[in-house]
Amino acid sequence: MKNRYYVTTAIDYVNAKPHVGHAVEKIQADVLARWHRDVLKDDTYFLTGSDDNSLKNVQSAKKAGKSTEEFIDENAKSFQGLKGMLNLSYNQFIRTAKKEHFAGAQKLWSSFKKEDIYKKNYKGLYCVGCEEFKMEKDLVDGKCPDHLTECEVVEEENYFFKLSNYQKKLEELIESDTLKIVPEYRKNEVLSFIRQGLEDFSISRSVKRAENWGVPVPGDEGQIMYVWVDALSNYITALGYENEGDLYKKYWLENENRVHVIGKGILRFHAIYWPAMLLSAGVSVPTQILSHEYLTINNQKISKTLGNIINPEEVVEKFGIDGARYVLLTSLPSSKDGDITWERMTEKYNADLANGLGNLTSRVIKLSQNLEFQIPDVKPDGKISEYLENFEIDRALEYVWMFVRKANKYIEDNKPWELKKADENRFKEVMEKLNSDLYIISQLLVPFLPETAEKIKKALETKKTEPLFQRIR
Numbered sequence: 431m432k433n434r435y436y437v438t439t440a441i442d443y444v445n446a447k448p449h450v451g452h453a454v455e456k457i458q459a460d461v462l463a464r465w466h467r468d469v470l471k472d473d474t475y476f477l478t479g480s481d482d483n484s485l486k487n488v489q490s491a492k493k494a495g496k497s498t499e500e501f502i503d504e505n506a507k508s509f510q511g512l513k514g515m516l517n518l519s520y521n522q523f524i525r526t527a528k529k530e531h532f533a534g535a536q537k538l539w540s541s542f543k544k545e546d547i548y549k550k551n552y553k554g555l556y557c558v559g560c561e562e563f564k565m566e567k568d569l570v571d572g573k574c575p576d577h578l579t580e581c582e583v584v585e586e587e588n589y590f591f592k593l594s595n596y597q598k599k600l601e602e603l604i605e606s607d608t609l610k611i612v613p614e615y616r617k618n619e620v621l622s623f624i625r626q627g628l629e630d631f632s633i634s635r636s637v638k639r640a641e642n643w644g645v646p647v648p649g650d651e652g653q654i655m656y657v658w659v660d661a662l663s664n665y666i667t668a669l670g671y672e673n674e675g676d677l678y679k680k681y682w683l684e685n686e687n688r689v690h691v692i693g694k695g696i697l698r699f700h701a702i703y704w705p706a707m708l709l710s711a712g713v714s715v716p717t718q719i720l721s722h723e724y725l726t727i728n729n730q731k732i733s734k735t736l737g738n739i740i741n742p743e744e745v746v747e748k749f750g751i752d753g754a755r756y757v758l759l760t761s762l763p764s765s766k767d768g769d770i771t772w773e774r775m776t777e778k779y780n781a782d783l784a785n786g787l788g789n790l791t792s793r794v795i796k797l798s799q800n801l802e803f804q805i806p807d808v809k810p811d812g813k814i815s816e817y818l819e820n821f822e823i824d825r826a827l828e829y830v831w832m833f834v835r836k837a838n839k840y841i842e843d844n845k846p847w848e849l850k851k852a853d854e855n856r857f858k859e860v861m862e863k864l865n866s867d868l869y870i871i872s873q874l875l876v877p878f879l880p881e882t883a884e885k886i887k888k889a890l891e892t893k894k895t896e897p898l899f900q901r902i903r
């Protein structure tokens with residue numbers, strides 16, 4: 431039987447249009463999906479989507495003077511537009527406003543063990559920006575440090591989930607890598623958080639506070655599910671968990687690779703709340719959580735308030751689709767935040783794509799006219815596999831570019847244009863190696879720059895090439 435691989439991204443709040451921070455995560459997940467689907471030939475399913483049910487969406491719609499539905503439809507379309515814009519190969523874009531998702535989320539809720547849920551009066555500080563209750567100690571001058579807004583004081587009767595019932599089990603799962611958290615330092619962070627003791631968390635809110643938006647709690651007309659409870663369930667509702675349909679069986683139940691790609695800011699929700707909820711409902715937990723760092727722009731957090739947002743379409747306009755994929759992927763290291771500026775992106779594009787790969791391709795093709803070569807047999811590269819397993823996409827690309835630089839150096843060292851007249855046999859040998867190297871590079875590029883990989887392969891076949899990447903200023 432073929433290996434199966436299910437990979438998801440976070441579903442974004444659709445209270446605004448996507449920026450490069452959203453885009454880079456989708457590209458990362460796309461790399462993993464393409465690696466498994468197109469290189470390893472695994473039976474792969476790639477999911478992304480939008481979180482339609484947050485209170486944030488409701489409030490932003492109001493500010494924009496639109497109905498919530500109209501507002502989220504508009505923004506969800508922009509997120510869906512990333513597919514063509516960035517050549518994403520996802521199989522489904524789930525919208526949590528749709529009724530199948532509601533039914534699935536409600537089924538999950540109804541499957542929670544009775545002893546895990548209780549109702550109580552609660553008073554707390556809520557940040558709508560984070561969609562999360564905060565502790566006094568989390569605040570700076572009484573404000574959420576991420577949103578710089580004052581929290582809302584909320585006092586109402588809510589349902590709570592007894593997270594402490596799962597403390598031991600979660601610790602075991604994560605420690606043993608049954609639920610593998612990558613990178614390792616994030617795993618350790620989650621483990622130490624669990625070991626401090628897990629507190630129960632509120633999993634519903636009053637219909638009034640939710641402004642009657644979201645998934646109703648089954649059997650209680652006064653309560654709407656806490657948005658994270660319904661949002662997290664998208665990973666299985668999208669597969670038809672509601673009716674335990676074929677996709678759900680294939681990619682969740684009968685699959686060893688259930689992989690979530692997310693940002694570090696929402697790791698706890700994915701590594702603690704989500705598996706605890708699944709354990710309570712008697713459903714398998716994910717097998718891997720890959721946590722990425724953030725992009726910053728000019729060393730500042732990407733923020734509407736700061737007005738420093740770069741949109742993915744601007745990046746694509748300047749560098750093309752694969753150019754944008756390349757500069758964004760290489761700007762985000764696996765171990766720390768990555769900073770982008772237009773200047774640095776342009777430099778990188780010119781050096782690595784226009785001069786590096788583009789130049790290599792055009793020189794090899796021009797010198798190969800009237801020559802015939804065997805296409806080498808290329809197997810999936812072990813090193814790339816290792817990097818991608820460790821969610822080190824930047825390092826995987828660094829590794830591919832080592833081949834590009836080597837091949838360019840080989841041309842400089844051997845000067846085939848001089849050999850052509852002086853030593854025909856040697857010329858053929860040199861060109862044979864360059865054709866083979868370039869073909870291997872094209873295959874290494876498949877998950878990262880799929881269009882470029884295809885163009886190089888075609889150029890090698892037809893001996894015709896147009897510049898792959900134009901130099902830009």
Ligand SMILES: [Zn+2]
Binds near residue numbers: 557559560574
């Ligand atoms: Zn906040």
